[in-house]
Amino acid sequence: MSETELRDAYEDQDDREERLDEDDRLKPEFVRAVLDAVEAGDVAEAHALVEPLHPADIADLFELTPEDCRRDLAAAVSDLLDADVFAEMNDYVREALIDALDARQVADIASELDTDDAVAIIEDMEPEDQREVLRAMEPDDRAAIEEALSYPEESAGRLMQRDLVAVPEHWTVGDVLDYLRADETLTTDFWEIFVVDPTHEPVGTCSLSWILRTPRSIAIADVMQREQTLIPVDMDQEEVALRFQKYALISAAVVDGSGRLVGMITVDDVVHIIQQEAGEDALRLSGAGEGDINEPIRLTVRTRLTWLLINLPTAMIAATVVGLFDERIARFAVLAQLMGIVSGMGGNAGTQTLAVVVRALATNQLTGSNTMRMIVRELRIAGSNGVGLGLLVGAGSYLWFGNPALAMVFGLALFINNIVAGLAGVLVPVTLDRFDVDPAVASSVFVTTCTDSLGFFTFLGLAALWGLGG
Amino acid sequence: MSETELRDAYEDQDDREERLDEDDRLKPEFVRAVLDAVEAGDVAEAHALVEPLHPADIADLFELTPEDCRRDLAAAVSDLLDADVFAEMNDYVREALIDALDARQVADIASELDTDDAVAIIEDMEPEDQREVLRAMEPDDRAAIEEALSYPEESAGRLMQRDLVAVPEHWTVGDVLDYLRADETLTTDFWEIFVVDPTHEPVGTCSLSWILRTPRSIAIADVMQREQTLIPVDMDQEEVALRFQKYALISAAVVDGSGRLVGMITVDDVVHIIQQEAGEDALRLSGAGEGDINEPIRLTVRTRLTWLLINLPTAMIAATVVGLFDERIARFAVLAQLMGIVSGMGGNAGTQTLAVVVRALATNQLTGSNTMRMIVRELRIAGSNGVGLGLLVGAGSYLWFGNPALAMVFGLALFINNIVAGLAGVLVPVTLDRFDVDPAVASSVFVTTCTDSLGFFTFLGLAALWGLGG
Structure with a gap:
């Protein structure tokens, strides 16, 4: 990190309070300032205001922007509208923005995301647009998303990501460490690794903190936890969420009908489902449906x-x-x-x-x-x-x-x-x-x-x- | 793990379906079988049935047991009633069971738990009982809990755990790895480590997966993420939960008024708060209070x-x-x-x-x-x-x-x-x-x-x- 970047990082921390109130909500004055800049055609000013925001806050900004201004805002900050922002955005708001992009652009965004987030973006598109976007993607990404789309909506198969670390039973901790350092293509964010037998069935889970604290010579099979909570690929997401909550899971292996490891679900993908499912009761009891304020x-x-x-x-x-x-x-x-x-x-x-x-x-x-x-x-x-x-x-x-x-x-x-x-x-x-x-x-x-x-x-x-x- | 243990682990997986339905709820037949054994005074049978259960399921079993049978059940499986079970148990059910234990036993249970879970058990006790339990604890554990109790109820200070890994900025990845392997007293489950400056203010967070994938010679300051989401120690737990959800956090540093690192909150402690706070709307709108079915x-x-x-x-x-x-x-x-x-x-x-x-x-x-x-x-x-x-x-x-x-x-x-x-x-x-x-x-x-x-x-x-x- 260069010195300029460092200084920026510290300034960001100070500016935070100018943009967000104590509940992490964007302040109305800040939203107003951005929209004023956009309406006045002052792209540079709008961009400067939005740039320091966290992707989740940029997503919020779009949700707080009146529908008819969202396109102009998107045009002004198009380079900041990366995959993470779309992943955080309300479904309806995202759908409307995505509609304005061509298939190539959507494919680029989806390729950068974890499978589950990419699926969330693509699953709501019209079948025709969907096919076009998939055609524009790399074969690997495309295959992963097509497979995810083959599972029922709101199932574990849609929620899981395919990028995970699985190692054979007979490896030592040292083998695992060398493998993790050597393989550049591995996913970067994971909290547990899965140990599989020769048929690719999970036999144990190992938290990274245990691996870090164990001498290299020990067999991974002796460190891993054998009692695992496996998620069937067709399990409903509400049940997945309850299972994560009940057993205090950070991540869990997803298995297909024959018991083979096909993916992983991490708690950060489940947290919003827990929140959504728990909050739905009040809405459903009153007949307000999803109760999404961004719904047409x-x-x-x-x-x-x-x-x-x-x-x-x-x-x-x-x-x-x-x-x-x-x-x-x-x-x-x-x-x-x-x-x-x-x-x-x-x-x-x-x-x-x-x-x-x-x-x-x-x-x-x-x-x-x-x-x-x-x-x-x-x-x-x-x-x-x-x-x-x-x-x-x-x-x-x-x-x-x-x-x-x-x-x-x-x-x-x-x-x-x-x-x-x-x-x-x-x-x-x-x-x-x-x-x-x-x-x-x-x-x-x-x-x-x-x-x-x-x-x-x-x-x-x-x-x-x-x-x-x- | 011995061969017998191994065999048991596999059998457990098979038996799972005999005890739990497809939604991870204990089957009524299973609960009935346990209670029949307890009522018939067949302690061995009751114990054999309960032993293979996950702590969360043992906690559920107590909640599903009629109030007047809970004491007998507890007596039959007292050695399985460990700290994890109490941590998972509904507040009211736990309180009633804890009341039946003496201060020494409560102190033993609380000592085994993370600070946040120990506080959850102790905070609801009568002041007199609370003092007695604290007196029976080791000075270290006692100090940690007393400090936690000094923060307002439902605040980050009550929710956080004190056991965390903090390392100085100037260390290399190799230093961190050696430290983690050497220090036996460190907490075993953690997902991120915190980098602090000489005044113990957090300056960055580093996910374990990044540490694992980085060569030993690189400085930790070059791997860590500088933009952090810090939690003030007096923040309300509902805001903590929203912040975790918004920024998809796995763990977060808790800082005191002068900005120093005093604890860590992990997502598994927040998940049940997210669920609870989101579900409260329906209950509050209807004037049903907490809506806890175990409430007196x-x-x-x-x-x-x-x-x-x-x-x-x-x-x-x-x-x-x-x-x-x-x-x-x-x-x-x-x-x-x-x-x-x-x-x-x-x-x-x-x-x-x-x-x-x-x-x-x-x-x-x-x-x-x-x-x-x-x-x-x-x-x-x-x-x-x-x-x-x-x-x-x-x-x-x-x-x-x-x-x-x-x-x-x-x-x-x-x-x-x-x-x-x-x-x-x-x-x-x-x-x-x-x-x-x-x-x-x-x-x-x-x-x-x-x-x-x-x-x-x-x-x-x-x-x-x-x-x-x-």
Whole structure:
């Protein structure tokens, strides 16, 4: 590193705070300054501002730039738009930028990347564009990507990289060290090496720190860890992520159907999946789909409208239940006032249980072994909360309306609807999960139907039994 | 490794499928078999079943065991209950087990762990027990843990480990290799080493794979990466996790206020935080607190009941709005039937927007630079969905009730409430975030208040304007 480079590196550290806030987000002033420069046609200024940024921050900059300015920004800093930046970029933003490049340029970018990142860029392209890009690539890179694309989407095969270090069992630590120093074509970033038998089946894993701390003469087979966590090539990425998390893995060997080592997945490729999969629950429970704020608006409207339309019958069923009692409501309109509290509070309680159960299912904490215990637990919680809330609203409504029968009906209905909410909140997602339906996507419609319709029915039905409103 | 051990290792691989399902969850039959053995007092059988399990699976086994059997299970497999198992265990389950151990035993377990895992075990103990455990520890371990405990909870200081490899700038790669081989006391698992200046400030990071591939004579300063992502010791763990994810870090140096290297955080310590923080959104939005299924039930009841009580005034405000129109409802009870659809559909739309905005805020995708764009985006989505749904329910209710004025009021109210939902869904969480209130915790009450009360008000108010029901 030359002295100039050194000085630059230190300056970068100081400037960091001018560009990023304390949460590593680009400051609005900085983004504004870049965009102003781009709009004013001052390419040199824009370039100077963007150059010191980390690739992940350049990717963020594009995401924070309004859609119609992204092309101009890309033109101004085209030489900084390297493969790492594209690898960090949001799918939709990247896709739009990639569309503007010709096949040759895309091929160049993809060739520089690890297989998994290259696949991420290429897999979303139109089949025709995809073929063109692949034709423009070197045969080796092309073969690797074509093989990756042959695995199902969101599987370990798409996620893995082919570049890894595998050594035979009979080598010594010294052999491994010499091999690593000699072979220039090896990948540069790896954390563990894999030991394979003659059929290329992995028999052990060895962390680099152990190799570094072991004398050259020791056999690698004596240093390696034999108990390994292998990833089948067709495993779903969510399961891969859970496995990495559960066993605290840094990297793991990926094996094909016959048990041979075909690739490696490293934790940095899994971290964003862990984050994404864990965060999806809230979005799916609310029917917001992927919830990607860079998604084209028509796709977002379609996803959300579909969900709202699915919920409409639920609301209509509830309305029909209310309709059964409309003469009673006409005679005693206070019922219309209070019925929403019964259904609403039940809905809240159901949502709580649902969120907990969906999360426990997603993290493998709720299994066949403790489902029964979970149901009992939620019933006890619903019972406690139901008694507390029922007494409270019963007493409150008595003070408000001075009608003891109404107070009794109101409190009792709220209690019952809490129990309904607790039961539905567990049973619906657990049942869906048994039938391999994603409980986060489908549960809340059913739970809401229960708490709304049964809430109205219980309250108005009890009111009828007590003869409220005649 | 002896031949017997070798054979065992292979058998383990085969048996794996008998114990774990395809999602790495312990099979209910296996858990049942262990618990049957424990209940029957057959310690040898229970031990034989549990012994081949990975520490993470032993931890799971305890979580899946009913509370009242955990002590007996622990007694049966006490020698397998090592530090790694405790490190993997759910906080509440661990706490209960630890309570049953004496200070000496806890001290032994904590001494075997990395600082961060030891702190996790000790930080939740009662102050008195904590002091006793610390007294029973070796002075070195004790000092490390006491220092960690001096940092705020959920900060980098609690998360970091003190055992790391730091070397001076002027060393060659050969010096580093010799040092690593010679020093027996070094930590065994590390992925990067840190290069420090004479004041112990980190000046660079070097991945082990680069060291392994570089000739001995090269200076470490020429191999290391100067641009580093340093973690301040008081940084919140959520920010640490985001930083790891954003910059795809494997490990990172932790520095104190004067910039000196005091510890290291590795990605495996961060992965569960990423998962936890990302998954918290769904739980917080629904007011389910931590949503930990192992939490003592009275804590769960308290958390959830508090949330329901906070939501009660919201429901009452909505009921009061309905009360303003009770004479009209008495004359025209169909209003009571349809008003719930207006508020409910608005609530659904608001929840969708809220989930997306809260997620975008949590992942630093929504910043000052694109807030305005987000508001416009959500208004456009709400407008589209509102027009679609408004026309649909307007037409549907006309067919149902044959009342054009009612159909018009119903459709229009639904459209307006969609807009209200979209606006509230963005503005509420963004505003709370500006005031440093967690938007996931506090938003949904406000949004629901808007969609419920304004939904009723719009629908019933428009009905009054049109003279429906008199």
